Each structure stands twice: as C-alpha cells, then as structure tokens.
Amino acid sequence: MLRWLIGGGREPQGLAETGEKLLELNGHTQKITAITTFPSLEACEEKNQLILTASADKTVIVWDCDTGRQVRKVSCFQSTVKCLAVLRRLDVWLSGGNALYVWNRNLDLLCKTGHLSDTGISALIEVPKNCVVAAVGKELIIFRLVAPSEGSLGWGILEVKRLLDHQDNILSLVNVNDLSFVTGSHVGELIIWDIRNWTVQACERNFWDPSPQLDAQQEIKLCQKPNDISIHHFTWDEENIFVAVGRGLYVYNLEMKHVIACQKTAHDSNVLHVARLPNRQLISCSEDGSVRIWELREKQQRAAEPVPTGFFNMWGFGRVNKQACHSVKKQQENATSCSLELIGDLIGHSSSVEMFLYFEDHGLVTCSADHLVILWRNGERESGLRSLKLFQKLEENGDLYHAV
Template sequence: MSVLQRLWTSSSKDKQKSDKQLIPDVEDPADGQPYNPYTEILILQHHKDIVRLILPIDDFRCATAGDDSKVVIWDIQDGCSLHVLSGHDHPITCMIIHGEIILTASSDKTIRVWDIFNGQCLHILKEHCSSVKSLVSIPESTLFVSGGRDICLWNENGQLLKTLQRTDTEEDICIMISINHNRIVTAADKQLVVFSVTPVDDDEDKDVNSEMSLIKSLPPHREVIHSLIKVSKSCFASGSIDGMIVLWTAHNLLPAKYFNTITNYQGADKLYPYSIQCMFCLQEQYLFAAIGSGFGIFDVSASKDGLICRKISAHFSKILNIGMTRDGSYMLTSSEDGSIRLWGKPPSSDPEINEKLNNSNIPMEKFTRLSSEELKRLNGENCIEPELLGEFIAHSGAVQTFVDYDKEGIVSCGADGLVIVWKNSELQKVKRNRMVAGILSNHDGIV
C-alpha cells in the first residue's frame, strides 16, 4: 500500500474499528494481497460533494455525478476531465445514456439533455412538478421515461408525449427498468407497477404519437424495495430491505419464486441487517445480491431455494454495490465502511486447471473455478464461499458505486467527493514499457 493510500485510509480505518464491535468475523485480506492485481490508483478530483453515480460512455470515458449538481466527463486513462456539465440547481439523482445524448435528472424538478461529445446542454425539461428520481430508455426507439411523483414519456428531442398522474398517497417512483414488449416496471416504496408504451398505428412517426398506460399493480413487498433488475427476457427480480427477493415472470407478471425469506428481518434497533441494497444477474441464471453487510448467490433455475453461495459478514457495514469484472474472474463489493473488496478463488497449483479455467468463456466457471456440472450440484446445504483476494482502501467515506473498465481498471466514487481509478499494476507496467520503447525507437525522440 502506498503512502498516499495510507493517508487516505485513516478515517475509514477508524470507522472499521468501531464497526468491528457490531459485525464480528469480518476477515482481513492476506498480507501483501498477492492475488490483488489492482494496486495502483489514480485520483480524479473535481466534485465538491458526494459522488453517487458513474455512467460508462465508452472504453475510455465515464461520466460522474452527485450532490454538487455537476456532471464531469473523464478520460480514465490519464484522469483528465474532458467536460463539466453545469446547470442543475440541486443534487443529480439519476443519469443514463440514450443514443448519443446523456440524460440527467435532479431534485430541482428538471431533466437536462446533453450532447455526449461536446457536453452542450441541448434541452431542459421542466414539466415535472417535483424531484425526478429515475430515468429509463425504451429499447429500439427514441423514447425514454422519467419517474418521481408522476411518470412521463418523452422523445429524445425533449417533447413530452404523455404524463400519468399518480395519487398523493403514493410514494415517489425511485427505480425503473425496461422489460419485454415495451413495458416499464416501476418501484415506489413497497409497490411494483407495470406500464406499457404503445406506438400509435397508421402513423409514419410512431414515437411522436406513442401512448403510455398502466397495465398492472403487482403484489407488494413487505418492506421498501431497494433493487430492481432484469434477469432475462422471461423474468425480472426485485429485492427489499426485509431481505426478500422475488423473481417475477415478464409475460404474465406473476411471482415465480421467492428467495431469502426471513421472518425476523428488522433486527436490533430496526436496522434491517438483511436489506437487499443491490443485485445483478450473470448468464441469465445466477442472481448476485448484496444482503446487509454480506452477499448471496442464487440459481434462479434451481427447483429448491437456489442458494449456492452465502457470505454473511463480508464488510463492516452495509454493502452499497456488487458487481463482476468483465472477464468474470472477480466479484467486487463496495460498502459504507469505505472499502471495496475483491472476491474469487486463487489460482490452482495445477497449471493445466488454471489454463482451462482462464480460457473458459463462461464467467461463472472462471469466478468459482468450478465446472458447469459442479455448479449444478450446489445447493443450500452445499454452498461455496468465495475468498477475499484483496481490499481497496483510499476513500475516506462510503463507496457509493463502481464500474469495471476491464484493462483500464475499476472506477469508484464515494461520499468523500473523490473518483478513483484502481489500475492493474502489471498491465500499467506493460503500457509504460511499450511507451518507453516507442520513444526510444523514434529517431526524433529524446534519449
């Protein structure tokens, strides 16, 4: 760990020490972290408040946003800020890419449309009457939907096509996803509601005349929904702070399975220790869920409870984000305790096994180092537990989220206002050697 990293970890370590009294048996990484390739850091500074969002643009650019009301577009190769998008008056709540534009929504009741290449503001949409908390694109169209107190349908030119008013007794929409057949699933408090976007027939420009209507309200969760994801074309999943995960069919909008059902879910002082904060799905089969300060993996195709992996205490505080590296080698978790942790299996002592798994194009095989047949035999009584391979410590507050950029590393953001790129040191060494070799081979270079 570098001196810079140690300076940045002081407050985070203090928090971890106090949290150890509350959550026992949280392991420490091995000395030297021999299996952690991300040992170089690049710190990007521009934000003045909590950074909550990271939006990948391409292989080398990302946009970050948060409570300082600004969006910064970065080149993550060298850490340069390319554009600063200013205009919102209050914190930015959500951000998506829609074709060649960036859409940002804010608690200032507006949506802004930005050019993805030069950062210019193209449109300001002011029709919402309260904070805008969620955005989602309609696939294969120029349409997008925004949600908050009401739900609105727009085209990319900023034209409002439809507004559906919601009652004063309903909570604001906080999460939305797009599923098959131009349907939108929304989450507001404990409730899931499905809407349909329908192009009007007999018109050349169907997007302009599209309609949006309510299809169905689904059976509610016991507690507030914090995560909603598309699993496959045939199903989606929702998770709530009581720990329950519900798998829904996309066709008839009925619950298909329930995972992680807990009876006494409130815990001491009603802190909801089993809260589902984040989920993602791998291979349309394996559902990864952040459960309180731990995580679980569920096989949604299994006939029983589907649990194949459980780590009860992975961090000292609740996990805020969970994800996988692009090649499937590692799983990452970020937490309120200020750390990012790297999970997986160390290489085998058998070179042939390592070569076989490294060449596998099945991410779950690479991550667990088990064959597909071995994975099928896993169940609640025969679970796997990934090993802690490394820990990233540089943020001085909660790590809100992260995005994997493959060979360019991991980009994270946090409550300390920092954006950090965690670089693979071996790959960076190769890049520097090539750069030096290029300079030396150039007759005009200075040696």
C-alpha cells in the same frame, strides 16, 4: 455538478488510461438522482447522443454528449425525479417521480400518468410488449405504451397490472436476462419474475439467513435492524444473481433457486454497489469507504454416510431403509458448496464509496462522498506493460543486444 467521464462518442481508453476529466457539466442545484444516455438511432444520419440527468431539484437536464452543452432543462415536475429509462426501439425516454412521463427525442411530452404515490417511482425497467415495470413503494405497476396508429394520433400509457407480492418497499429492480427480472425489498425479500407474463418464478423472504426459523418470534428478533437485510443492489451472470444485502454479499443460483455462497459481513457498513468481474470475481463498495474484490470458488463436498436412527441401529442392529439412504447419499454427492473469498482490498477513500465503473482492459474508477474519483489499475498487468516497454526501449537503443 456532474463531472462527465466518458463523453462525445470517444473510446473510454482516453479516460481509463490517464484519468483525464473530459467535461464538467454544471446545471443542477441539488444532488443528482439518476443518469442515463440516449443514443441516436442507427438509421439516423445525425449522431446526436444525449445525456439525461435527473435531480432532487425537480428537474431533468438534457446535455449534448459531444460538447457538454446544456440542450434543455425540463422543470415541469411536481416532485423529485428518481429514475430515468430509455426505450431505444420506440425512440422515447421516461422519467419517474410521483407520476410517469413519456418524452420523445425533441423533448416533447407525449403522455403521462396521474399521481401515483407521494413516495414516487423508485426504479423503472423495460419489458416486452411495449411495457415497463415501475417500482412504487411495495408495488410493481406494469404500464403499456401505446404508440400512434391510424386510429390514434397521440401516444397513450395504460396501467396493465399491479403486483403486490412484496411486504415492504422495493429498493432494487433489474432485468436479469431475456426471461426474468428480479426485485429486492427493504426487509430482504428477493423475488424473481417471469418477464413475459409477470408471474413469480421464485421468492425468497429469508435467504439472508439460511438457518431454519423456529418460530415467528425468532424471525422478529433477527430483523431488529432492517438495514442489515435491505437489498441495495444486484448484478448477475448467466448462472447467478449477486446480491448486496445490508453489510453482506450473497450469491443466488438461478437454476437451483437457493443461495450457494455468502459473506454476511463483507463490509463494516451497508454495501452500496456490486459488479461482476471476469474469472468469477466480484467487486463491492460500501458506506465504510472500502472497495473489495471477491472470488467465487466451488468446492466439492465429500459424500457422507447416512446416519441410522434408533438405539439398536446405533450399535449395528436392525435394518436401514436402503432406498432412502441411497437417495440421501446421491444428493450429498451431487451437492456443491461455494465460497466468496476476499482477494483484494482497495484502500484510498475516506468516506462512503457510492459506486464504480469497471473497464475490462483499463481499470476501475470509484466515486466517493469524499469528492474523490480514483482510477485504479491492475497492478500485475501494469507491471507487465512497463516491462514490455522497457525491453522495447532497450531494443530501440541497441542496449538489449549489448547486454546479451
């Protein structure tokens, strides 16, 4: 069952202001594993926006966004469909399970790959040159879609390249910007890729533990609980990637290529979803039922004097390498440290909070395993609106002038 919150081309304020349930879509028999929208082409006269939902029941259902009517159920899959992707420029959509399928708007199967893996495709993203990246276990597979041309009447899908840089299963795969995409694995590996030639821009295998590793045995001890270092979700802005790692939150700077802030125990259980808010704020939700708001704050470090080495230097004797000291001092002066400060805790759910939707002008909607969908408001903003409405009411009744 799917309770559709934003439907039919309607502006979201109707839901966000009232919490109204617009549509309830019933059709799947097991849990929903993926959802996306398939907007109509701008040049097309018919504005038939579709909703695509995939399920563990090995089906994909296509819904009419205006009415909630089930357009069609696709049930030719041999495994669970774990992810969906829409390529608007080509006006096709893709489904990923143990094979990759390509469909058009009329729900015709255009082409598909052979069997890829029993575990299936866990995530899909679009990249330039009519290509898509599929996460399959530890691998990233690049596929190119071949559209019909004069020499070929049908569609085709070609495997272009396999990237084998991860050591464990890939859990997260997202586009960061026009230049990069990023992946995260079960053992906490973070890899930033060039979106054009699919090369590694940066790779961090233990960024979740910035302390130096003394030996391999120590690293094994730190990894006794893989769930504590699994990368579950990403969000990003122009400068940073915000990473949900186990129970913690990490801020990875794209330019400096290292972690600039972290909260190792942001929640009591795994963080499932993160999103960026305005004013350098971040929101996260967890298996423990909590929803928390954080603020990224910068703090300029004070420059420290270089510490001379050796017995005589300790007492002021001997000569210190001035050039080296100047370099160290300059580096320390330019270094900035950031912190993630907890500024809000939303208490209301009694079970795991799976994800949320954020509406900048109207509030936050959280979805939980306790079967509750809660609409949260900005208290300061709502108070201001209520005060404004009160003054308007007083003015209409003439009471405001009597009071003056």
